[in-house]
Amino acid sequence: MSTSDAIIKRIIDQSVGALERSVLLVEEIWKTYQARLGDAKKLFQEEQLKRWVHGEQYFNVVVGKKLNQWFGQNKPEVWKKDLFESLSLPPDLDGLWGMMELPEKDVCADN
16 A cells, blocks of 8 residues: 555545444445546546546646647636636526626626
């Protein structure tokens, strides 16, 4: 077992221990984790990023790289800001936007 595996197993044990002290449950979670990790390792890197990696990491490694190839060099933060400002607000966020008392903005309009 590698050091990172030991750390992950300890975190699982501590988390489960706070809820219920069950070695069987800890082992079940550990086996599930190991199986999913094995599944992820069988995939090509791009597919790993799509399925198993945090979205921000995927953006920085894959999306940002493509945008830089197509449009020139920019930091990932700049690309995210530009993309966010150019997209329309999803309808399911209208209520939240209103509760936050943010100004109504047609972000699809030309700036």
